[in-house]
Amino acid sequence: MPTSFPCPSLTNPSLRFSYTIARGEQGVLTFEPYKSILLPHWRFRTVPIAQTSSETLKSAFDRYVERGDFVGADMARKFIQMGMTRAKRYANHKGGRKYDRTAREVDAEGGKRVELPKSQGHDGREEKLAASEVFKEVWKRCTSDEGYGALRERWQAEKKAWEKSGKKVKEEEGEEDVKSRIKEESDDTG
Template sequence: MPKRPRTPSPPIQRPSPLAPLATRLRYSIGRGEQGVLTFEPYKGYLLPLWRFKTPEIAEESARRLEREFQRFEDEGDFVGCDMARKFIQMGMTRSMRYANRAGGRKYSAEDGSLLPKPSDHPGAKDKLASAAIFREVWERVKSRERYADLRKEWEKEKKEWLKSHPKEEEESEAEDVKREDGDEVKEEEDEEKPAKAKKRTRSGAKKEDKLASKRRRVKKEEDESD
């Protein structure tokens, strides 16, 4: 029986732009996927589109995220483009994480040591295929000329805005540190980086407990999305 042509899902109704200028100027590009699971309202809007459980699901997810990237691009919204790019990139890196290790866990919960990579496990091939799908889209969107132009415009606009909002720069830097400490998203190149053991002081223990709570919350969101 011949396959029916796939009917494209209609674009999601949303305001344009998705966020006011003041919110967009508070955005921090960060490193890799940093901030992808924290910066609202973009996170809440894009997260439901992010899936990678099977190659078929990943293909649909990557297609929808790329379409949102292009919509943001047409609207001149660099932050929307960059957040969509981060979700696409995270589709690639998370798929690779699950391809390398069943369950996606890289470090031992007991001592923080790097867990071995099994040569094969159920679902590994599907996750590799999902990663390849997202990689192709990621390579495509990150090299778009319009995206690069929007970034330059946004950086120039933010630089001027920070002159009249100096405290915002300090808060943005502090937020970057918090995200880095929280380890909300591991990049692909960090795959072989072992976890470092730290002495627990009273203040350090409180900080670690808060970070552990944040990791559990982020992991729950990931599991719900997978």
Template sequence: MLLVEPYKSEILPFWRYKDEASAMKSAEQIYQLFEAYRQQDDFVGMDMARKFIQMGYTRARRYANYKGGKKYAEDGSLNTRGNDPIKAAAATVFKGWWDKIRQDEDYLKRKRRHQALWG
């Protein structure tokens, strides 16, 4: 999903979710790329930036809920769920930016058009 080039190489260097500060810097940089792709009329780039922001949220939540981000133990059983407030704060940052994109009327219009053309 996050492997499409050249977007992966352009976005991945900015993707960080270690803590709230790194998440804020990361999300802002990725959102700047989102806007740059918009200016270039590049919906695929916009959507890739959106996916990295969404994955920043889900990955930070995974690490907030499970030490080391490992939901399952070696034997397949569920690891004990915890709560890392540092990772949770990082997830909250990404969630805010993800929500902003999901409410962006221009993005939504472009998404509908892309889906109509390509499925």
């Protein structure tokens, strides 16, 4: 299990304030560089894998809270929540497919998506339900963490002041620059 997780938003206000909390786990697979840091640790196929994954992501969450990195903590919380919801989706829908068409297909062809009926008794259903519960317990601990709540309030106030000051959230570095800097930080600490 990694013992160090880089905190790039602590040294880059543009990165820190370009983040949006959003609803649920929205944005978890798009906000770099945290996506690249946390995604390799997100797995839910079996209960033992879910336990290891949720423990690693909770360790990242705790580390980010300890360092005062709200963005990292919230991204870790989102990955934990996504572990819960995705495992549940695979429990409810064999193969994990919830809709008859993807959002891209609807955009290209028009019409609407229709939710597929939930399947019952398929192989792996109980395993996925149990994996979802593993993540759910960890997610509850994250959302009730007092340090996380205080960080969230502080970050929201800081972002409001940043935006009020007229500073624009802009890309100061390209995505590749950020990824290489994160790799260097990981190499230095790991």
